[in-house]
Amino acid sequence: xxxxxxxxxxxxxxxxxxxxxxxxxxxxxxxxxxxxxxxxxxxxxxxxxxxxxxxxxxxxxxxxxxxxxxxxxxxxxxxxxxxxxxxxxxxxxxxxxxxxxxxxxxxxxxxxxxxxxxxxxxxxxxxxxxxxxxxxxxxxxxxxxxxxxxxxxxxxxxxxxxxxxxxxxxxxxxxxxxxxxxxxxxxxxxxxxxxxxxxxxxxxxxxxxxxxxxxxxxxxxxxxxxxxxxxxxxxxxxxxxxxxxxxxxxxxxxx
Amino acid sequence: xxxxxxxxxxxxxxxxxxxxxxxxxxxxxxxxxxxxxxxxxxxxxxxxxxxxxxxxxxxxxxxxxxxxxxxxxxxxxxxxxxxxxxxxxxxxxxxxxxxxxxxxxxxxxxxxxxxxxxxxxxxxxxxxxxxxxxxxxxxxxxxxxxxxxxxxxxxxxxxxxxxxxxxxxxxxxxxxxxxxxxxxxxxxxxxxxxxxxxxxxxxxxxxxxxxxxxxxxxxxxxxxxxxxxxxxxxxxxxxxxxxxxxxx
Numbered sequence: 001x002x003x004x005x006x007x008x009x010x011x012x013x014x015x016x017x018x019x020x021x022x023x024x025x026x027x028x029x030x031x032x033x034x035x036x037x038x039x040x041x042x043x044x045x046x047x048x049x050x051x052x053x054x055x056x057x058x059x060x061x062x063x064x065x066x067x068x069x070x071x072x073x074x075x076x077x078x079x080x081x082x083x084x085x086x087x088x089x090x091x092x093x094x095x096x097x098x099x100x101x102x103x104x105x106x107x108x109x110x111x112x113x114x115x116x117x118x119x120x121x122x123x124x125x126x127x128x129x130x131x132x133x134x135x136x137x138x139x140x141x142x143x144x145x146x147x148x149x150x151x152x153x154x155x156x157x158x159x160x161x162x163x164x165x166x167x168x169x170x171x172x173x174x175x176x177x178x179x180x181x182x183x184x185x186x187x188x189x190x191x192x193x194x195x196x197x198x199x200x201x202x203x204x205x206x207x208x209x210x211x212x213x214x215x216x217x218x219x220x221x222x223x224x225x226x227x228x229x230x231x232x233x234x235x236x237x238x239x240x241x242x243x244x245x246x247x248x249x250x251x252x253x254x255x
Numbered sequence: 256x257x258x259x260x261x262x263x264x265x266x267x268x269x270x271x272x273x274x275x276x277x278x279x280x281x282x283x284x285x286x287x288x289x290x291x292x293x294x295x296x297x298x299x300x301x302x303x304x305x306x307x308x309x310x311x312x313x314x315x316x317x318x319x320x321x322x323x324x325x326x327x328x329x330x331x332x333x334x335x336x337x338x339x340x341x342x343x344x345x346x347x348x349x350x351x352x353x354x355x356x357x358x359x360x361x362x363x364x365x366x367x368x369x370x371x372x373x374x375x376x377x378x379x380x381x382x383x384x385x386x387x388x389x390x391x392x393x394x395x396x397x398x399x400x401x402x403x404x405x406x407x408x409x410x411x412x413x414x415x416x417x418x419x420x421x422x423x424x425x426x427x428x429x430x431x432x433x434x435x436x437x438x439x440x441x442x443x444x445x446x447x448x449x450x451x452x453x454x455x456x457x458x459x460x461x462x463x464x465x466x467x468x469x470x471x472x473x474x475x476x477x478x479x480x481x482x483x484x485x486x487x488x489x490x491x492x493x494x495x496x497x498x499x500x501x502x503x
Binding site: 004014096100253 | 307310311312313314332333334335336338340342343344345346347348349350351355359362363364365404407417
């Protein structure tokens with residue numbers, strides 16, 4: 001298992017897809033949050049200002065970190081989801097799946113190592129995105145962050161955890177679909193279904209909708225209705241996805 | 256040439272179909288320690304499928320594949336450390352350099368970090384990959400990717416090698432180097448099963464040549480014999496019920 005972890009970490013470090021996803025989470029998301037806050041502060045009559053004002057909850061640090069949390073609830077699922085799809089699907093597209101047979105390292109362990117490395121990577125990036133946002137806040141002159149800011153930062157980091165776990169079923173799709181494109185398709189499908197389910201009112205009981213709602217995407221009132229149980233539904237989703245993916249890798253034949 | 260070491264791999268009555276297509280239709284075959292056993296056949300004869308069945312990449316519909324005394328379906332993962340293989344696509348990840356690819360292959364083959372580094376150094380020398388050691392796999396030519404795949408298959412000094420068209424894409428110097436490596440491995444006691452279309456190449460290094468056609472073993476060719484191509488085609492035509500002279 002240790003060898004598989006080392007190899008999968010090496011592949012992820014060298015991956016172009018992972019680097020782009022990391023840049024999106026570490027630079028684009030904090031940058032967008034700061035931009036949205038600036039637009040809201042200007043209180044202009046532009047369409048952007050009107051839309052952004054609905055997203056901003058609180059003032060100063062709370063507002064900035066709250067915006068980052070909202071953006072991360074979508075961006076982590078998309079960025080980690082794409083890399084999960086790539087990591088599992090590329091073995092089929094590149095034809096290397098067969099080379100992972102007949103080795104002292106079991107394929108089940110390779111699948112578990114991929115999952116562990118991807119989860120750790122996603123969580124580090126979630127924390128990193130909040131840290132970059134904090135630096136950005138200091139640069140923008142938001143002053144010394146207080147207890148409210150710490151709470152908002154914690155909330156933004158916590159949003160990343162279920163979002164990472166909810167990307168794991170895409171690894172199973174990439175196996176069954178024998179490539180990353182079916183998994184990317186499933187990711188897009190998840191985003192669409194989440195929108196539909198939210199509009200229909202099922203909301204936070206749909207695991208992929210809960211992090212966004214809790215982060216304040218539907219406003220402060222809606223965020224307050226999301227329960228810990230609803231957020232924690234991501235844990236069984238991630239656990240079942242990990243088990244199903246490892247089981248598929250252990251049983252699948254080469255095509 | 257002859258070699259009569261212990262049986263490392265035994266295939267018994269193996270069958271595998273894909274829908275109505277009988278890709279492997281009841282094959283018996285052994286690979287012994289110290290021998291190069293060549294598997295020859297036309298495209299679609301079932302060579303790759305048979306090798307995949309041997310390595311657990313496919314499950315047989317009937318029959319068994321035993322590595323030593325154990326059916327490969329029951330083989331514990333660590334036992335695969337005695338096997339090296341290259342079937343179609345090499346173990347090559349485009350984003351990794353040649354050195355990194357070899358190190359990754361060595362680690363997945365059960366070598367610890369120090370052993371893996373030493374194995375990489377040795378195989379880079381042996382297969383003359385030094386010039387490309389820092390180059391990413393995606394930037395290698397087809398032939399050099401194949402050499403990289405071969406290096407991954409042999410770097411842990413396995414007792415059994417299963418290689419599907421190992422000289423695919425190699426230049427004459429590369430073919431010679433691979434041939435020497437496989438002959439040396441067999442002399443050191445490894446069993447080597449190798450498939451190829453190149454009968455001359457097989458004649459130069461194999462101790463046994465088995466002919467596969469339509470998923471069945473239809474005969475053997477004498478290693479080191481002359482005019483193997485004619486003998487091979489005559490065997491295939493006879494299996495098809497055709498007159499070799501008329502077919503020619």
